Amino acid sequence: MSALRTLSATVLLAVSAVAPAAAQIIRGKLLDDKTEKPIELAQITLIDSTGAARDAAVTDTAGDFTVRARQPGRYSLHARRLGYRADTSPPLELASGQVVDMDFLIAVRPVKLLPVRIDEKRVRNSRAQYVAGLDVRSLGSRLIPPQKIRPLLARSRNAADILRWQNIPGLWIGEDGSGQTCARLTRGRVAANGSGTFATRNDAEGGIENVRGAVTPTESEDDRGCMAMYLDDSKFSSLDDVDVETVEKMVVLLPSEAGGLFGTGSAKGVLLVYTRGTLK
Structure with missing residues (x-):
């Protein structure tokens, strides 16, 4: 039950008739x-x-409050606060111009919280919908999951071969000026849903390589340079150095996607390579 403790009551008189x-x-x-x-x-x-x-x-930090009634009459106060019983005071008769000072006491009501259950499988599935902070649905073919990598392991010499087999629009795999094998995004074809893919063919050793000629990037496209490449968050310089047997996932990020994650060093795009156990 609530309790009211009236401290004082004062009637204010009108100063004048107007x-x-x-x-x-x-x-x-x-x-x-x-x-x-x-x-x-x-x-x-x-x-x-x-x-x-x-x-x-x-109520403020001292529990104080002020309410006003436009007309004299009978009024009650209703108090609500989480952790306390919502309660209504006994009626108060307010005369014209009356000011009442009072205490309003209410009882505690413990809040019963429902148990929280965490479904580990559901959490894992939820996390799997994002890679590098991006929704996998926006990545399309530029996300290369384990189910696309494992069937290619027997016929791939390195991570570069895995990428060549994907036929990702606008992605070219080749050597840079220092002989390091890297990935490049070609100008005019850098789009999430772009068309056009560099062709590949089997070589004599059972691997694959880019077909040179009409599909080779132009000189201006070569000037674009290689993408920044990261292996389990550590930068590396050549796809030949990645043990293909350890690769779990690969992600090709466009410059527009990579900028917010990697800053100015991502102006040519970013290739992320994850080995087994580093990305669930």
């Missing part, structure tokens, strides 16, 4: 009924005799 009528005011303090400590951030509503809300306030 002065507006003074409002009826209740100034109060909301307290814990056991400890009498102030309760902050509680909702206090002034309710008239018909049950209609006429004013409202939120």
